[in-house]
Amino acid sequence: MKYIDQIEMKSKKVFLRVDFNVPIKEGKVTSDNRVRAHIPTINYALEKGAKIIIASHLGRPKGKRVEEMSLGPVVPILSGLIQQEVAFVDDCVGEKVQAAVNKMKAGDVFLLENLRFNPGEDKNDAAFAKELASLCDIYIDDAFAVSHRAAASNSAITDYVKTCGAGFLLKNEIEYFKKAIVNPARPLAAIIGGAKVSDKIGVLENLIDKVDKLLIGGAMAFTFLKAQGLEVGKSLCEEEMLDTARKIMQKAKDKNVQFLLPTDVACAKEAAADAAVKICSVKEIPADQMGLDIGPATITLFTDALKGVKTVIWNGPLGMFELAPFSKGTFALAEAVASSGAVSIIGGGDTETALKKAGKNTKMSYISTGGGAFLELLEGKTLPGIAALDK
Numbered sequence: 059m060k061y062i063d064q065i066e067m068k069s070k071k072v073f074l075r076v077d078f079n080v081p082i083k084e085g086k087v088t089s090d091n092r093v094r095a096h097i098p099t100i101n102y103a104l105e106k107g108a109k110i111i112i113a114s115h116l117g118r119p120k121g122k123r124v125e126e127m128s129l130g131p132v133v134p135i136l137s138g139l140i141q142q143e144v145a146f147v148d149d150c151v152g153e154k155v156q157a158a159v160n161k162m163k164a165g166d167v168f169l170l171e172n173l174r175f176n177p178g179e180d181k182n183d184a185a186f187a188k189e190l191a192s193l194c195d196i197y198i199d200d201a202f203a204v205s206h207r208a209a210a211s212n213s214a215i216t217d218y219v220k221t222c223g224a225g226f227l228l229k230n231e232i233e234y235f236k237k238a239i240v241n242p243a244r245p246l247a248a249i250i251g252g253a254k255v256s257d258k259i260g261v262l263e264n265l266i267d268k269v270d271k272l273l274i275g276g277a278m279a280f281t282f283l284k285a286q287g288l289e290v291g292k293s294l295c296e297e298e299m300l301d302t303a304r305k306i307m308q309k310a311k312d313k314n315v316q317f318l319l320p321t322d323v324a325c326a327k328e329a330a331a332d333a334a335v336k337i338c339s340v341k342e343i344p345a346d347q348m349g350l351d352i353g354p355a356t357i358t359l360f361t362d363a364l365k366g367v368k369t370v371i372w373n374g375p376l377g378m379f380e381l382a383p384f385s386k387g388t389f390a391l392a393e394a395v396a397s398s399g400a401v402s403i404i405g406g407g408d409t410e411t412a413l414k415k416a417g418k419n420t421k422m423s424y425i426s427t428g429g430g431a432f433l434e435l436l437e438g439k440t441l442p443g444i445a446a447l448d449k
């Protein structure tokens with residue numbers, strides 16, 4: 059795969075696929091994080107004198123124009139961040155777009171309208187991809203968050219543009235993933251939490267082959283505890299996953315992977331911020347209580363397990379961190395990872411929110427920008443958006 063810094067872009071028309079899928083309320087962008095994430099790539103292309111045509115999706119308009127999902131509100135945000143004018147028209151292909159592109163000079167920036175207003179985008183349609191490709195000389199993909207879905211703008215388009223490569227955000231995602239899984243400094247530990255085993259079986263199965271230690275928390279721990287014959291009270295538990303959980307534990311044993319489950323939990327009768335919290339051993343969870351966080355003994359167990367570890371992968375909170383009484387486990391592990399000195403690679407979404415709440419997000423080596431895409435990488439899958447650049 060080529061990266062943006064290996065491609066000559068001077069005066070070339072560069073089609074840059076980004077993820078500007080920002081939250082918008084009443085026509086205003088409420089968080090510019092996703093735009094900021096691409097600024098290093100955009101600024102680099104500007105420095106090199108490219109004509110930059112930026113393309114993104116926003117929301118799920120399902121192939122037709124939906125006014126609230128227009129990328130129009132992103133124009134002033136992007137313009138402010140790169141301190142220059144950004145051209146925009148209300149389409150992503152067609153005569154108007156072509157005319158605007160023809161007028162571009164080196165160093166100009168042009169934002170296309172939401173790609174998903176066109177039905178060809180989600181269908182990875184060749185004709186639509188050809189139209190997009192006709193706008194440019196060079197294709198750069200920087201939208202990791204959609205790499206797990208083949209779309210015209212991240213897959214088929216690469217059939218019609220001769221020079222293709224990855225931007226800095228995508229490069230970072232790929233390189234940190236390699237550091238985490240392909241070529242990690244060892245020992246390598248994974249912390250997997252969150253709600254369901256069923257959402258993360260693929261991840262668990264793949265990681266068992268790769269990690270030295272696997273620490274399980276969150277609601278999914280109760281499915282494993284139940285599979286070991288323990289009673290878990292009212293805790294979330296997936297009965298239909300008990301066999302799978304047993305198989306995963308057996309595989310861990312066969313592969314000599316240190317597999318750690320909670321030994322104690324913070325329980326309550328209900329998931330509420332003002333609930334009376336009881337710490338109990340996993341062997342004594344009362345029938346009328348549910349486990350909502352790992353307990354203090356488990357915090358020590360997990361923290362000790364991370365000592366000396368060189369790489370940590372973390373996906374999923376260890377408890378219902380949204381409620382203060384059940385955030386202690388996740389926050390304590392955030393501190394443990396932050397101070398471990400290990401390379402730490404974090405799956406996006408809830409885990410990032412939890413780390414921000416704990417004030418530790420800036421202490422991690424890398425927080426992925428792709429929830430689904432990151433999980434699929436952890437599952438060992440080849441992502442179509444990345445494979446298209448590898449052709």
Ligand code: AMP
Nearest residue numbers: 252253276277349350374376377378379
């Ligand atoms: P996921 O999207 O699978 O990573 O799940 C994240 C969600 O799992 C968060 O909203 C947490 O509140 C929830 N969660 C974590 N631990 C527990 C638990 N012990 N009981 C119920 N929900 C939990």
